[in-house]
Amino acid sequence: MRIDLNGSPTEIAARTLAEALCELGYGASAIATALNGSFVPATARARTPLREGDRVEVLAPMQGG
Amino acid sequence: MKLHDVLRDSRLMLGTAQYPSPRVLSDAIAASGCGVVTVSLRREIAGEPGANGFWPLIKATGARILPNTAGCHSVQEAVTTARMAREVFGTDWIKLEVIGNADTLQPDPFALVEAARILCAEGFAVFPYTTEDLIVAERLLEAGCRVLMPWGAPIGSGRGLRHADALAALRGHLPDVPLIIDAGIGAPSHAALAMEMGYDAVLVNTAVARAGDPVAMARAFRHAVEAGRLAHEAGLMPPRDFAVPSTPVLGIADLRPGARA
Numbered sequence: 001m002r003i004d005l006n007g008s009p010t011e012i013a014a015r016t017l018a019e020a021l022c023e024l025g026y027g028a029s030a031i032a033t034a035l036n037g038s039f040v041p042a043t044a045r046a047r048t049p050l051r052e053g054d055r056v057e058v059l060a061p062m063q064g065g
Numbered sequence: 066m067k068l069h070d071v072l073r074d075s076r077l078m079l080g081t082a083q084y085p086s087p088r089v090l091s092d093a094i095a096a097s098g099c100g101v102v103t104v105s106l107r108r109e110i111a112g113e114p115g116a117n118g119f120w121p122l123i124k125a126t127g128a129r130i131l132p133n134t135a136g137c138h139s140v141q142e143a144v145t146t147a148r149m150a151r152e153v154f155g156t157d158w159i160k161l162e163v164i165g166n167a168d169t170l171q172p173d174p175f176a177l178v179e180a181a182r183i184l185c186a187e188g189f190a191v192f193p194y195t196t197e198d199l200i201v202a203e204r205l206l207e208a209g210c211r212v213l214m215p216w217g218a219p220i221g222s223g224r225g226l227r228h229a230d231a232l233a234a235l236r237g238h239l240p241d242v243p244l245i246i247d248a249g250i251g252a253p254s255h256a257a258l259a260m261e262m263g264y265d266a267v268l269v270n271t272a273v274a275r276a277g278d279p280v281a282m283a284r285a286f287r288h289a290v291e292a293g294r295l296a297h298e299a300g301l302m303p304p305r306d307f308a309v310p311s312t313p314v315l316g317i318a319d320l321r322p323g324a325r326a
Contacts (some may be wrong), residue, residue, distance in 0.1 A: 006108040006109070007108070026109065029109065030120055030153050031109055031153065032106060032149035032150070032152050032153045033149070034145055034149060037141065037142075037145060038145060039145050039148040039149050039152075041152060042152060057108065058108065058109045059106040059107060059108060059109060059146075059149055059153070060106065060107065060108075060109035060120070060153070061104055061105075061106065061119055061120035061123070061153060061154065062104065062105050062106060062107035062119060063080075063081045063082040063083070063084075063090075063104065063105065063119060064080065064081060064082055064103050064104045064105025064132070064133045064135055065080030065081075065082045065083075065103055065105075065133070065135065065220065065221075065268075065270035065271070
């Protein structure tokens with residue numbers, strides 16, 4: 001299915017958020033996730049199903065003021 | 066760790082953006098002696114997770130982490146960002162920014178208070194980026210904030226304390242609330258002034274990161290903040306409108322030319 005990953009259309013085979021992160025190579029990096037504008041805790045990713053057109057944000061620590 | 070303990074060790078907080086290189090950032094943090102650094106959350110590049118190496122570098126400094134919600138323009142965005150930051154950075158501290166105007170980057174006080182109320186109820190220690198407005202400050206305290214971060218001037222402008230009188234009044238009205246000047250500080254003298262006025266700390270980023278020599282400037286800010294705080298604790302003399310001689314008047318010689326007495 002096609003989701004919107006960090007603003008880019010992305011084709012994935014995964015059915016859940018946890019599977020999608022694995023498939024996309026995020027592995028063990030320090031990231032936080034949001035689905036359609038709502039925070040999804042790391043512990044909830046495996047039971048969070050993805051649907052066509054979902055908006056997924058994967059954020060990581062970055063420089064800030 | 067409580068903010069009080071952090072401030073006892075260092076009253077300078079440093080932003081981590083816009084440095085010429087990771088090495089300079091790391092050296093500037095060390096030279097500043099800062100106890101707290103601010104960080105943000107941004108999109109991770111797909112296929113290159115962790116490529117920037119920023120997070121290990123920051124963790125290695127040992128500084129306390131204060132994540133921000135920079136770039137958020139709504140309550141919903143700021144609250145979601147804060148929740149994401151808490152998980153990634155492992156801290157309840159959040160520098161809450163809800164921007165109301167894209168040109169001045171000034172806080173939207175209405176959305177700020179609303180977001181602060183939600184996050185305080187969720188157990189966050191909210192550091193709200195606000196203006197010098199006393200009523201907004203009182204609403205933020207009512208919402209559960211235990212510290213306030215009024216601006217000196219718009220973010221990145223380097224204009225110093227544009228409304229010093231209002232900031233002094235805010236300090237006077239809230240003697241027991243930790244107050245940290247955030248944004249607009251462009252020179253060590255601005256930081257020293259804030260500390261002399263009794264502010265508890267200052268947060269500086271662009272003034273260090275964009276200096277000709279950021280590491281040397283970090284050191285300059287460290288000294289300025291220490292000097293300003295010492296001056297505040299020492300008690301500044303009250304200003305006067307007219308001159309008062311500092312050298313004793315008694316015993317001045319009569320050196321007028323001419324006639325004998």
